[in-house]
Amino acid sequence: MADTVIQVDGLWKEYRLGVTNHHSLTRDLQSWWAMVRGKEDPNSKIGDGPSSGAPHAPQERFLALRDVSFEVNRGDIVGVIGRNGAGKSTLLKIMSQVTVPTKGEVRIKGRMSSLLEIGTGFHPELTGRENIFLNGSILGMTKSDVRGKLDKIVAFAEIEQFLDTPVKRYSSGMYVRLAFAVAAHLEPEILVVDEVLAVGDLAFQRKCLGKMEDIGKEGRTVLFVSHNMAAVANLCSTAIVLKEGAKVFQGEVAQGISNYLSLFAGEATRDLEERSDRKGKGGVRMTQLLIEDRSGSGIPTFAIGTEISFRIRYRSQKDVRNPRVVIGIYDSTGVGITRLDTQITGDLPASLSSTGEIVCSTAAMNLVPGRFFLNVAFFSSGEMEDYLSNAAFFDVVASDFFNTGRTFDEGDAALSKFLVRHDWRVTG
Numbered sequence: 001m002a003d004t005v006i007q008v009d010g011l012w013k014e015y016r017l018g019v020t021n022h023h024s025l026t027r028d029l030q031s032w033w034a035m036v037r038g039k040e041d042p043n044s045k046i047g048d049g050p051s052s053g054a055p056h057a058p059q060e061r062f063l064a065l066r067d068v069s070f071e072v073n074r075g076d077i078v079g080v081i082g083r084n085g086a087g088k089s090t091l092l093k094i095m096s097q098v099t100v101p102t103k104g105e106v107r108i109k110g111r112m113s114s115l116l117e118i119g120t121g122f123h124p125e126l127t128g129r130e131n132i133f134l135n136g137s138i139l140g141m142t143k144s145d146v147r148g149k150l151d152k153i154v155a156f157a158e159i160e161q162f163l164d165t166p167v168k169r170y171s172s173g174m175y176v177r178l179a180f181a182v183a184a185h186l187e188p189e190i191l192v193v194d195e196v197l198a199v200g201d202l203a204f205q206r207k208c209l210g211k212m213e214d215i216g217k218e219g220r221t222v223l224f225v226s227h228n229m230a231a232v233a234n235l236c237s238t239a240i241v242l243k244e245g246a247k248v249f250q251g252e253v254a255q256g257i258s259n260y261l262s263l264f265a266g267e268a269t270r271d272l273e274e275r276s277d278r279k280g281k282g283g284v285r286m287t288q289l290l291i292e293d294r295s296g297s298g299i300p301t302f303a304i305g306t307e308i309s310f311r312i313r314y315r316s317q318k319d320v321r322n323p324r325v326v327i328g329i330y331d332s333t334g335v336g337i338t339r340l341d342t343q344i345t346g347d348l349p350a351s352l353s354s355t356g357e358i359v360c361s362t363a364a365m366n367l368v369p370g371r372f373f374l375n376v377a378f379f380s381s382g383e384m385e386d387y388l389s390n391a392a393f394f395d396v397v398a399s400d401f402f403n404t405g406r407t408f409d410e411g412d413a414a415l416s417k418f419l420v421r422h423d424w425r426v427t428g
Contacts, residue, residue, distance in 0.1 A: 005109045013063070013090050013101050013245075014062065016062075066246040068091060072223070079240070080092070081242070082242035085244075087242045088195075089116070092114065109189075111188045113192070156177075156207070158204075190220065190223070191221070193223070212235055216237075222235075231334075271288050273287045285314065286391070288313040290310070291311075302365065314357075325360070326339060330374075332371050369398045
């Protein structure tokens with residue numbers, strides 16, 4: 001019989017837009033207890049209640065989580081995936097008791113350690129050493145227990161020189177290294193890690209992934225939030241997919257990644273104007289991305305070896321100085337395949353008009369069969385003005401690439417990412 005260590009039942013979380021919530025868990029509990037007893041909320045602001053006599057403008061409400069339920073067993077390494085705003089971080093904050101649900105229940109069996117956004121779990125005025133002992137005490141460990149782990153934590157975080165410096169003086173990378181080292185080495189039964197690892201360098205990210213894998217092998221449980229599908233695929237055995245606050249999938253990780261990527265498929269060829277999950281300063285806005293073959297056909301399905309064009313339309317309030325456009329191409333697991341970059345080719349002029357279209361035309365794209373996704377960035381004078389992850393996708397289908405009467409299909413694609421024309425001959 002499976003040993004369930006996390007049980008989430010009917011979890012809802014609602015926020016009132018336009019209302020800043022500075023409540024701690026204690027204040028949230030005070031408000032909830034007052035509501036249960038039918039008493040006035042002790043944390044309400046003057047004028048919040050109907051007794052003020054002033055008419056209230058209707059408050060817009062946002063559901064961050066919608067009736068989420070699932071179970072996680074001991075030893076599972078679970079990837080929690082979904083688009084920005086899907087509710088992943090809210091779910092982990094509730095599970096970590098950083099905030100409380102509007103409705104529903106979370107039951108945790110065992111000691112949990114969480115690595116959420118930068119700033120959570122450490123006191124900025126305390127040194128790295130003091131924060132290590134503070135976290136240990138929160139987890140119920142004695143000073144002797146923590147002292148026995150101290151050398152491993154410091155070595156893993158690579159902060160020996162700064163151990164007795166207040167963490168408010170740490171760089172974001174140092175902070176994350178120490179936070180992960182503390183969370184992973186104080187032997188929690190359950191480790192929760194949010195996307196915060198993206199702050200660290202690549203070598204440290206790999207070390208963290210290896211440590212999480214070791215934790216799983218030791219029979220402990222890991223919940224891992226990431227947009228890096230390659231990391232999720234390599235580390236996790238199962239996945240939970242969230243969409244607009246609701247759980248839409250829980251099961252085998254490959255199917256979960258496929259389900260996650262399908263969330264983009266319905267909108268990948270839509271106008272980019274509608275996308276709200278963009279990043280950048282906003283001085284330039286990409287409005288459309290069209291994928292075509294050299295004949296101008298806009299159906300994003302191509303045979304191996306097709307020459308492809310990417311047509312980007314944009315608008316700006318003024319002329320764009322020193323423009324740079326980058327297209328990153330990724331496979332269905334999030335692994336980068338190649339980058340198309342105007343800074344490398346030097347094709348763009350020093351200035352662009354406030355509205356226009358930029359076309360990138362490739363030589364034969366010898367990618368193996370599968371689905372490929374595009375991340376697109378637009379820079380002006382070295383500043384990122386607009387960035388969209390999964391801005392569009394295209395499919396590559398099997399074809400007789402080598403003109404031999406044999407097709408290279410998706411079964412062969414597991415062995416490589418692209419094809420190279422070649423021939424063989426016997427020389428002896």
